[in-house]
Amino acid sequence: MPGTRFEMIATELDDAGWGVGLGEGKRVHVADLLPGERAEVAIDHVSPHKPEAWAHLVRWIGERSPERAPPACPAFGRCGGCSWQHMAYPAQLAAKRARVVAALADVPAVRAGTVTIREAHPSPAIVGYRNKGKYVVGRAHERLVLGAYAPRSHHVIDTVGCRVVAPIIDEVASWVRGAAEEAGLGAYDEGTRSGELRYVIVREAAGDVLVVLVHTTETPRSKLESVAAAMAKHTAVHGVVSVANDRRDGSIVPAGSRAQVLVGAGTLVEDLGGVGVEVGAGEFVQVNRAQAAVLYARVAELADARAGVRAVDLYAGLGGIGLALARAGASVVAVERDRDAVAALTRAAEGAPLPLVVVAADAGSLTAELRAQLGERPEVVVVNPPRKGLDAGALALLADLAPATLIYVSCGPEALARDLAALAAAGYAPDVIEPFDLMPGTAQIETVVRLRPAA
Ligand SMILES: C[S@@+](CC[C@H](N)C(=O)[O-])C[C@H]1O[C@@H](n2cnc3c(N)ncnc32)[C@H](O)[C@@H]1O
Numbered sequence: 001m002p003g004t005r006f007e008m009i010a011t012e013l014d015d016a017g018w019g020v021g022l023g024e025g026k027r028v029h030v031a032d033l034l035p036g037e038r039a040e041v042a043i044d045h046v047s048p049h050k051p052e053a054w055a056h057l058v059r060w061i062g063e064r065s066p067e068r069a070p071p072a073c074p075a076f077g078r079c080g081g082c083s084w085q086h087m088a089y090p091a092q093l094a095a096k097r098a099r100v101v102a103a104l105a106d107v108p109a110v111r112a113g114t115v116t117i118r119e120a121h122p123s124p125a126i127v128g129y130r131n132k133g134k135y136v137v138g139r140a141h142e143r144l145v146l147g148a149y150a151p152r153s154h155h156v157i158d159t160v161g162c163r164v165v166a167p168i169i170d171e172v173a174s175w176v177r178g179a180a181e182e183a184g185l186g187a188y189d190e191g192t193r194s195g196e197l198r199y200v201i202v203r204e205a206a207g208d209v210l211v212v213l214v215h216t217t218e219t220p221r222s223k224l225e226s227v228a229a230a231m232a233k234h235t236a237v238h239g240v241v242s243v244a245n246d247r248r249d250g251s252i253v254p255a256g257s258r259a260q261v262l263v264g265a266g267t268l269v270e271d272l273g274g275v276g277v278e279v280g281a282g283e284f285v286q287v288n289r290a291q292a293a294v295l296y297a298r299v300a301e302l303a304d305a306r307a308g309v310r311a312v313d314l315y316a317g318l319g320g321i322g323l324a325l326a327r328a329g330a331s332v333v334a335v336e337r338d339r340d341a342v343a344a345l346t347r348a349a350e351g352a353p354l355p356l357v358v359v360a361a362d363a364g365s366l367t368a369e370l371r372a373q374l375g376e377r378p379e380v381v382v383v384n385p386p387r388k389g390l391d392a393g394a395l396a397l398l399a400d401l402a403p404a405t406l407i408y409v410s411c412g413p414e415a416l417a418r419d420l421a422a423l424a425a426a427g428y429a430p431d432v433i434e435p436f437d438l439m440p441g442t443a444q445i446e447t448v449v450r451l452r453p454a455a
Pocket residue numbers: 284285286314315316317318319320321335336337338341361362363364384385386387
């Protein structure tokens with residue numbers, strides 16, 4: 001029952017980073033409670049489908065965990081964005097690795113002990129590492145607020161002051177808030193599904209900043225132009241663009257959106273694998289630039305990329321992996337379905353110049369003509385799909401390409417486990433498994449797996 005209070009001890013962490021223990025016959029999830037800590041908690045929500053409940057902490061009982069650390073951000077605990085900021089970094093790394101170990105426990109090579117899961121590669125920085133700030137626009141005390149939804153609600157928590165984004169992003173976000181208020185822009189209201197400004201994205205690359213204003217179609221352009229004019233006075237602002245979005249599916253910059261340039265340039269130049277690539281409003285870029293560079297270099301090393309090696313980079317995005325392979329000498333065919341990313345990566349590879357061509361297609365349903373562009377039996381294939389992993393079409397393509405080295409870069413350990421089981425059935429076994437922490441302070445973990453055809 002919501003409101004019920006009881007004492008519990010957290011014994012583990014869930015995938016969202018909340019402490020989990022038993023209470024009232026249920027697995028109870030509590031934010032800001034670490035394994036080993038005891039507290040009085042009050043139930044907020046009970047699952048109607050399974051014996052799980054979510055509760056908030058009412059008061060601590062006894063000692064805090066020795067792994068507890070002071071959170072970096074003022075909004076920790078309210079914003080819900082970085083649920084592990086209260087854990088010391090070595091404990092975060094251990095918990096992230098444990099998440100991968102638990103997810104992959106049934107992968108045949110892991111179970112047989114022929115491959116071990118190495119310690120997580122730590123991020124070079126644990127605050128200030130994000131090159132992108134994403135803000136939901138809300139209203140509180142008659143002011144516009146730029147922030148994030150509080151867990152399981154549409155209440156927007158002010159996250160200006162966030163220490164996880166690069167400091168310039170936080171500064172520019174605070175300028176945007178003031179400029180939007182001055183322009184009389186109204187916040188979009190999820191409850192009534194009406195209003196004007198919905199989200200603000202602030203991207204940074206090489207000290208330059210791109211501001212993206214995501215708004216409803218009913219928003220007067222004059223108000224957006226007024227924000228852009230004010231933002232142009234900030235020396236770091238390279239451009240301000242607007243994206244109209246009336247969708248109700250939670251997408252911020254929906255695939256296929258057209259960004260309108262309000263002032264300056266519509267793109268920034270991001271360094272990916274040592275090559276400058278244009279990044280616009282919506283393209284995917286790893287948010288932790290320094291650690292992504294470490295990961296890309298490690299993938300090129302594990303692939304033994306060099307002149308004479310033919311490689312395919314599936315789900316290439318703006319090409320961080322493919323460009324690293326090509327810089328090491330391999331000839332690369334990259335496959336990506338986002339047309340802006342395809343155009344930007346093509347321009348970057350031609351400009352470098354590097355032996356990388358891009359195929360604009362869905363990796364899971366290539367036509368015979370596009371399939372022919374990948375070539376017969378490339379030595380190396382790298383896949384880096386979205387969190388949900390590979391679909392049947394992509395798995396069939398891998399079986400057909402039959403590379404000597406297959407590298408799977410995954411941000412979803414559970415989907416990775418499912419796909420490794422399917423790849424085991426197709427005759428591939430992992431010989432390297434390395435977690436990389438790209439998002440300190442969160443439960444997120446990236447895993448690089450190298451697979452070879454089983455002997
Ligand atoms: C996790 S990102 C990886 C990007 C890139 N490897 C990197 O490190 O920046 C996944 C990418 O796959 C693309 N994508 C998603 N589904 C796809 C599909 N079915 N076919 C081709 N590309 C897809 C997305 O647009 C996105 O750029």
